[in-house]
Amino acid sequence: MIGASLLTDQYELTMAASYHKHGMNGTATFDLFVRELPPNRNFLVAAGIEHAIDHLQSLSFEPDDIDYLSSLDLFDEDFLGFLGELRFTGEVWAMPEGEIYFGGEPLLSVTAPLIEAQVVETYLLNATTFPSSIASKSARLQIAARGRSFVDFSLRRDHGPGAGLLAARAAYIGGADATSNVLAGKRYGLPLTGTMAHSYVMSFDSEIEAFRTFARDFPTRAVLLIDTYDVEEGARRAAMVAEELRSEGVRLAGVRIDSGDLAVLTTAVRKILDESGCGDVPIFLSGDLDEYRIAELVDEGIPADAFGVGTQLGTSADAPALGGVYKLVADEHGPKMKTSTGKVSRPGRKQIFRCEENRYVEDILALAGEAPRNGRPLLHKVMENGTRTRAAESLDTMRDRCREGIARLPAHLRSLESSRAPYPVTLSTALAELTKEAATRTHG
Amino acid sequence: MIGASLLTDQYELTMAASYHKHGMNGTATFDLFVRELPPNRNFLVAAGIEHAIDHLQSLSFEPDDIDYLSSLDLFDEDFLGFLGELRFTGEVWAMPEGEIYFGGEPLLSVTAPLIEAQVVETYLLNATTFPSSIASKSARLQIAARGRSFVDFSLRRDHGPGAGLLAARAAYIGGADATSNVLAGKRYGLPLTGTMAHSYVMSFDSEIEAFRTFARDFPTRAVLLIDTYDVEEGARRAAMVAEELRSEGVRLAGVRIDSGDLAVLTTAVRKILDESGCGDVPIFLSGDLDEYRIAELVDEGIPADAFGVGTQLGTSADAPALGGVYKLVADEHGPKMKTSTGKVSRPGRKQIFRCEENRYVEDILALAGEAPRNGRPLLHKVMENGTRTRAAESLDTMRDRCREGIARLPAHLRSLESSRAPYPVTLSTALAELTKEAATRTHG
Numbered sequence: 036m037i038g039a040s041l042l043t044d045q046y047e048l049t050m051a052a053s054y055h056k057h058g059m060n061g062t063a064t065f066d067l068f069v070r071e072l073p074p075n076r077n078f079l080v081a082a083g084i085e086h087a088i089d090h091l092q093s094l095s096f097e098p099d100d101i102d103y104l105s106s107l108d109l110f111d112e113d114f115l116g117f118l119g120e121l122r123f124t125g126e127v128w129a130m131p132e133g134e135i136y137f138g139g140e141p142l143l144s145v146t147a148p149l150i151e152a153q154v155v156e157t158y159l160l161n162a163t164t165f166p167s168s169i170a171s172k173s174a175r176l177q178i179a180a181r182g183r184s185f186v187d188f189s190l191r192r193d194h195g196p197g198a199g200l201l202a203a204r205a206a207y208i209g210g211a212d213a214t215s216n217v218l219a220g221k222r223y224g225l226p227l228t229g230t231m232a233h234s235y236v237m238s239f240d241s242e243i244e245a246f247r248t249f250a251r252d253f254p255t256r257a258v259l260l261i262d263t264y265d266v267e268e269g270a271r272r273a274a275m276v277a278e279e280l281r282s283e284g285v286r287l288a289g290v291r292i293d294s295g296d297l298a299v300l301t302t303a304v305r306k307i308l309d310e311s312g313c314g315d316v317p318i319f320l321s322g323d324l325d326e327y328r329i330a331e332l333v334d335e336g337i338p339a340d341a342f343g344v345g346t347q348l349g350t351s352a353d354a355p356a357l358g359g360v361y362k363l364v365a366d367e368h369g370p371k372m373k374t375s376t377g378k379v380s381r382p383g384r385k386q387i388f389r390c391e392e393n394r395y396v397e398d399i400l401a402l403a404g405e406a407p408r409n410g411r412p413l414l415h416k417v418m419e420n421g422t423r424t425r426a427a428e429s430l431d432t433m434r435d436r437c438r439e440g441i442a443r444l445p446a447h448l449r450s451l452e453s454s455r456a457p458y459p460v461t462l463s464t465a466l467a468e469l470t471k472e473a474a475t476r477t478h479g
Numbered sequence: 480m481i482g483a484s485l486l487t488d489q490y491e492l493t494m495a496a497s498y499h500k501h502g503m504n505g506t507a508t509f510d511l512f513v514r515e516l517p518p519n520r521n522f523l524v525a526a527g528i529e530h531a532i533d534h535l536q537s538l539s540f541e542p543d544d545i546d547y548l549s550s551l552d553l554f555d556e557d558f559l560g561f562l563g564e565l566r567f568t569g570e571v572w573a574m575p576e577g578e579i580y581f582g583g584e585p586l587l588s589v590t591a592p593l594i595e596a597q598v599v600e601t602y603l604l605n606a607t608t609f610p611s612s613i614a615s616k617s618a619r620l621q622i623a624a625r626g627r628s629f630v631d632f633s634l635r636r637d638h639g640p641g642a643g644l645l646a647a648r649a650a651y652i653g654g655a656d657a658t659s660n661v662l663a664g665k666r667y668g669l670p671l672t673g674t675m676a677h678s679y680v681m682s683f684d685s686e687i688e689a690f691r692t693f694a695r696d697f698p699t700r701a702v703l704l705i706d707t708y709d710v711e712e713g714a715r716r717a718a719m720v721a722e723e724l725r726s727e728g729v730r731l732a733g734v735r736i737d738s739g740d741l742a743v744l745t746t747a748v749r750k751i752l753d754e755s756g757c758g759d760v761p762i763f764l765s766g767d768l769d770e771y772r773i774a775e776l777v778d779e780g781i782p783a784d785a786f787g788v789g790t791q792l793g794t795s796a797d798a799p800a801l802g803g804v805y806k807l808v809a810d811e812h813g814p815k816m817k818t819s820t821g822k823v824s825r826p827g828r829k830q831i832f833r834c835e836e837n838r839y840v841e842d843i844l845a846l847a848g849e850a851p852r853n854g855r856p857l858l859h860k861v862m863e864n865g866t867r868t869r870a871a872e873s874l875d876t877m878r879d880r881c882r883e884g885i886a887r888l889p890a891h892l893r894s895l896e897s898s899r900a901p902y903p904v905t906l907s908t909a910l911a912e913l914t915k916e917a918a919t920r921t922h923g
Contacts, residue, residue, distance in 0.1 A: 041662040042640050044632070045673030048661065053696045059682060103665040109700065149682065156676075160635035161643055188488070191604035192800045196486050197641025199605060215488040221547040229489030232600075234807040237815055238503060238593065252497045256553065346800045355799035356636045356790045363678040371681055 043157040052114040061367030067143040073354035077448040081130040083166030094123040127418035133433035135440035164359035166205040168351040173209025179330035184341040187214040189349020202349040230258035243272045258289040270304040274311035291319040305338040372473040382473040387413040401463035487601040496558040505811030511587040517798035521892040525574040527610030538567040571862035577877035579884035608803035610649040612795040617653025623774035628785040631658040633793020646793040674702035687716045702733040714748040718755035735763040749782040816917045826917040831857040845907035
């Protein structure tokens, strides 16, 4: 985002000014992590990392940023001059996008001169927590849909234009098959999808005329919206149009139901379609769907083939924010930890090791440099000296990683409700000892 | 937003292509409104209108947009040529930002050739519903804080960078006094605010050294965060620093508590400060606050002076999306309405009249052109022939409008829970008759 270096909390800059004034710019390490999983979540899906790296790589306060900061009457010339030259020169370790992760596990570990590491806090949290929420929500929809297709229809309800783009991308990583968001399709190469609106149907003298016109205009892609007037009548009319298409060798792409009692209507529509020789025409459902409702419909054996999910996917409405934090875990004097009420941060630079058999068994939160007997390291070096050291992956690679991760989760963690037996994340002996030692050393 | 014309659902463009092919481009009117208020809401606050107007004014599919659309193999050359030339030429009526509104009342009314009006649907919904959610949430915080200050700390938890900017702007309209978001301050001229982070305190050998350093660096602005270690100890150390500042004629700007039992701690801290001669040092609270918690604290008489609100404000977490819709209400053949299950749209171009005495009494939803005996019209013409006809207002004008609107709401509607007696929105006789008539005419 252009000029995004100023997209930070004011206190990041006042603290930076203070550090600068007092020559406090030694190397520091910050961990970005989520303390606790949101309600009903047994896992999260990493996303937004690439945008975080882009931000670090392009960090630069432009002359008009400096002019604005100068106008605030908070900063002296010396600091503003320093800020104008500031670039990110640090080292970053990160989880790849699409990776499953759990509470307390760093998504990002940033080691850099204190001021650089501090001024990017707000942006890094912003860039990673929202996409993680949406990729996680999408993964839950993938679990609920049990192999049926689902797509992102959220743009109109997302938190502004930018959120619409980020949501479409994260939804795809989490398993959505396509998005209705055309700009997201263009920007990220996502598959696009779409049907028709009620207003289209209403713009014709009759429903059948609307269906026939759209089917002729988009013979292989037309999904007819059949609930503008009466759903069952709509299904019969769609079947007539399907028959007309069939005579030209084309299969109607589908019908969509967007309102009413979806379970009852889908069953009735399936029967109408089947009895009209349209057994191959899929039924597409939408209308305030979420993973809970989709799981119900799928569990009841409702003959729906695909789902369009809007608000609930694009805003993660039942858990619209992740409590991500960015904590100082080491500085030039060594490991650090905070011990305020109920909020512990584990000290030191870290690595996470995932122990796997067929399924994920356990994660070990360890110190960087430890080499446990087994376990795959989840954090990879993505930047060194402020430069990317790992090429950006394709979204399909991220999406495949997420799909495999879900398949390898212990079965009880694929529940849509919180499991009483959360995934085990244990501390390595070295990290446990350092935590104990740091707690003793911590003072006021 | 650059290239934002493609920020639309694919079906807007397929429908547009179909309309174009069949010469269906007569004048149509769409109403953008929220059918029902979200849980616990008795009113909403209009916001995002200026960005909606900007979008209409700059609507233009650029050559690379057209190239992308061409690659989808959905559209013919004729339509793509047409789309490349398309500009918005219509007329728009809108509520000013900051205005209080209710369910069923159009925020925007768009009258334009059908295709122009159709392709902007998704963006207009996106641009207006999220800011309305946040301005409404902010207005609820204003009610809860009863004259105390509250500020926006949401950036790190907002739905991406763009959402952070929009949230800061809407929060200000709804009554927030400032934001921590520096880029929002620059872009919108919002007052900025900020304190310090736990990591700052931890970067010094002792808490008192951190406090002293920050207070010297920002003598008139330093708000000291006192909960990194022990809150009461922190308060005593802040009092010492306040005394040092006082000897130089400067008042410490405040202390902040961000965790723990805020009611108990605030009372204890107030006592410590008062007994140390710091009766004039305000206490600033933060940490998972929302309007319910703030109302509790204020009602209990807790001596807090100001509140920082993050996640709950920037994501409207208890109602993270507004069910905004954009419905065809008239076309070249006259008024239109949709009658699908449970979803009625009132036909015809409309105006809303607000009847006021000291307080708001009733809104009358009427047909455009009606002249009721009393009532202030809420919709103003903002565009004609695709051009702005009303200058953008300042954010302070919008904010004042919101503040006055809240003051004039019937007292029971300032409740944070849903009132059993919602604000009365009644149909004018002419609109009621047209609705009845259109229902009879509507067919499948």
